[in-house]
Amino acid sequence: MSTSVRSGEFVQQWRDWREQRERELAEPYGWLALVSLDWLEDEPREYPGLPGRWWQDEDAAYLDPKGAEFSHEGEPVVGVRRFELVNSGAGTRVRTGDVEVEVARRSGYLIRVHDPKAPVLRDFxxxxxxxxxxxxxxxxxxxxxxxxxxxxxxxxxxxxxxxxxxxxxxxxxxxxxxxxxxxxxxxxxxxxxxxxxxxxxxxxxxxxxxxxxxxxxxxxxxxxxxxxxxxxxxxxxxxxxxxxxxxxxxxxxxxxxxxxxxxxxxx
Incomplete structure (x- = not known):
């Protein structure tokens, strides 16, 4: 096989990879959909634009829906929900309305809102x-x-x-x-x-x-x-x-x- 053919295959494979990469970035609830980041506190509190009350302790994060509709892993959140996560590991997501709230542990716990109407995603x-x-x-x-x-x-x-x-x-x-x-x-x-x-x-x-x-x-x-x-x-x-x-x-x-x-x- 000639060098030019091999080079052509390499370029096409790279272009395919890049297209897939950009499709993933443009997913409606991906990284480009982030619109906020808040660190949880030890006392329950509300956060701008989000229903419910959120807090943390040394081991876990907590959500009290306070009557609002939330779901986690396809199941409704009824009563206080506890999320114990691995530090620096994968987070978990809670859905409410049209947004997904990511809960993650980065030393302390944080919540990030993924909104498919985010300006960065819209303008990508x-x-x-x-x-x-x-x-x-x-x-x-x-x-x-x-x-x-x-x-x-x-x-x-x-x-x-x-x-x-x-x-x-x-x-x-x-x-x-x-x-x-x-x-x-x-x-x-x-x-x-x-x-x-x-x-x-x-x-x-x-x-x-x-x-x-x-x-x-x-x-x-x-x-x-x-x-x-x-x-x-x-x-x-x-x-x-x-x-x-x-x-x-x-x-x-x-x-x-x-x-x-x-x-x-x-x-």
């Missing part, structure tokens, strides 16, 4: 990206730690931190120099790498980008496809609490591949 016009260049698909090697390491990282929200499990590091070479990135657990046995580089704050979002890596082969080899480096939700909205890359995950060169600074953050 895709994500700027570098043109796909196969030279940014690099070979690497995963090296596992003796035991997975809980790793604390900062967040885009001042004073907040996240704790993730790092199973090891990925080593790779770029222009003859070896670089090492701490990897977190990803989906389906894969890895997730948060990083910044010399484009961060210039042509790409300053705080972070994310790279999904498929599960390492038996010999530890992995593929780093930087053309699929993605923005985290905080690149689009102020109502996200995204993690910052772990110490050492700033690359000293410009990764001119993957997603650029979103339209929503330009100007």
């Amino acid at each position: 016009r895709g994500v700027p990206a570098y043109e796909p260049d196969p030279s940014w698909v690099l070979q690497g090697r995963f090296e596992a730690f003796d035991a997975p390491r809980p790793t604390t990282v900062g967040a885009v929200v001042e004073g907040l931190s996240h704790v993730y499990t790092a199973p090891g590091v990925v080593r790779f070479a770029h222009e003859g120099t070896e670089h090492t990135l701490t990897a977190f657990n990803g989906h389906d046995g894969g890895l997730s790498i948060l990083f910044t580089d010399a484009t961060s704050g210039v042509t790409t979002y300053a705080a972070n980008r994310s790279l999904a890596v498929e599960a390492p082969a038996a010999d530890g080899s992995v593929v780093l496809d930087f053309t699929r480096a993605r923005n985290l939700p905080c690149a689009f909205t102020d109502f996200a609490t995204c993690p910052l890359p772990p110490e050492g995950n700033r690359l000293p060169f410009a990764v001119e591949a993957g997603e650029k600074l979103p339209h929503e953050r330009q100007g």
Whole structure:
């Protein structure tokens, strides 16, 4: 197969990936639908635009519908509902009217409203990206730690931190120099790498980008496809609490591949 054919296939696969990515971003209750973020307090209280009363204690978040209609996982919420969640883990959603209220634990508990009429979602016009260049698909090697390491990282929200499990590091070479990135657990046995580089704050979002890596082969080899480096939700909205890359995950060169600074953050 000729290089031009292989290159054409690569570009088409990247375009398919990008279309799917933008469809996911445009989902009516996705990240672009966020319109608020509030931290729960120890005493029950109401929040602007939301029915019911909300609060937290050391272990859980609570909702008292106070006669309003709520549902959780398809079932009506009757009486006080308790939500005990994993810190820095997945949240859960409660529906009321046309909106979904996400409950999540980020040290303390928070609630975020996803509204399909959100201005950011309404005005979404895709994500700027570098043109796909196969030279940014690099070979690497995963090296596992003796035991997975809980790793604390900062967040885009001042004073907040996240704790993730790092199973090891990925080593790779770029222009003859070896670089090492701490990897977190990803989906389906894969890895997730948060990083910044010399484009961060210039042509790409300053705080972070994310790279999904498929599960390492038996010999530890992995593929780093930087053309699929993605923005985290905080690149689009102020109502996200995204993690910052772990110490050492700033690359000293410009990764001119993957997603650029979103339209929503330009100007």
